[in-house]
Amino acid sequence: MATELHRQVNPPEQRVNPPERDARPGEEGGSDDAAVRVRSLTRSFDGRAVIDDLHLDVRTGEFVALLGRSGCGKSTLLRVLAGLDREIEGEVLAPRRKAVAFQAPRLMPWKKVWRNVLLGLPGRPGRAVAERALKEVGLGHRVDAWPKTLSGGEAQRASLARALVREPDLLLLDEPFGALDALTRITAQQLVAELWQRRGCAVLLVTHDVEEALLLADRVLVMDGGVIAHQVRVDRDRPRDIADPLLAELRTELLGRLGVRAPEPAVNEVV
């Protein structure tokens, strides 16, 4: 049966080893094997702080999902970690080798798929490198295609191959399945789970899909008011089943945190 596997990090009443100060959700303390370390990050747009004194740790090899209502600043946080947004205050540490996959695949339409995969790689890697990466995401047959002839799912997989070929220590995924149809999304999620298990890189997945977060992540963060407002651990073996009662319970909790009340019958059906 479901056991109580998630916990809020160090809620004051159950603190066992008191840290030097109150740790916040998102903050993990130990920095020996950190892939991401963010302290007191603030990012303002025209005086309005979208990210306001945010703290976050991601361990190497950890899969973290970041949930939040639209406009809560989760994509901004990802862009900061990617180094695309530098108008920030605070301390941000991220691996040098990182890769981003955006919601839109953002392939250069004038470059064939394999050239897109190699774009920006240091040195002069050969076509075989791209072929290997594309084969890994199941696109071995579209190596020579023009990006605009790919289907939505294929384009997203090409974008994933382009990210993975960089052998990143941190993979940043910005709602990569958002634009895919429901069936393609399931296969794409499975692919990401497989690739992550094989590569062992840290992943930060920004999404608004609670189920997706629960299926994939070790830890699910909820961003609200410019900070990591809440987090749950998902200590379940993979592959996971969304019908798992624990996941259903976490789902209700997370939806509540996101300001959505899960309809009761949906939870009952699961049992």
Add this chain to the structure above:
Amino acid sequence: MSPVLEPVVPLSARRRTVPRWLRRTTGPLLLLVLWQVCSATGVLPSDILASPGTIARTASDLLEDGTLPHAMLVSVQRVLIGLVLGGVIGVSLALVSGLSRLGEDLVDASVQMLRSIPWVGMIPLFIIWMGIGEAPKIALIALGVTFHLYLNVYAGIRGVDAQLIEAGTALGLGRWGLIRHVVLPGALPGAMTGLRYSLATAWLALVFGETINADDGIGFLLNRAREFFQTDVIVVCLIVYAALGLLADAIVRTLERLLLQWRPNFTGK
């Protein structure tokens, strides 16, 4: 009572008696026949407009004695030199103002200002500056080409999807890498449009330049024919202008097909 049923006839079952291309050529052919009939019956005197038959004969005569090929060579040469000159200037200016904010501030305002001057109106100044040789004609062509290419290449550069530039940055491309792999290929469709417009302008500029003063080229033939009321020669020259314009357009289309094959919506195939 059951309703009366009638068959839905497939469209393919309607047999076309005459193919479309034939029907489309019938109109122009009829016009040509009408023209010939009017000329033959004297309704259309030859000093107003020569008959199609006469024009065809004149064309073959001019081709045979080498007058027309020579004139065409001279005119095409002028267009090519003007095109290259204007192309280099226009594209360079567009790159300067498209790729840097400083360049934009320095170049764009000036070009936009000069653009509002009708280039045909520059002819008198060009004659004063450069005399009546090849220089003013080529300058006129280059001028027309420069503005079209500048505007379209500049708009193309500035129209490149910011998301792609961001993706390029995330992939680790530097400034030069972004220009080479993202900005310039992204501006290519605009540049091709600019090339097409500038070719049309180039031919127009050629006609203007050659009609005013020339001792060689198609414009010269045209002017001399005017003095002798040779309407047949005039029409031949006009047809040559049109044909060369069409040829130039075909070349650009081929170029587009080669360079823009990544665009799935490309319809030039």
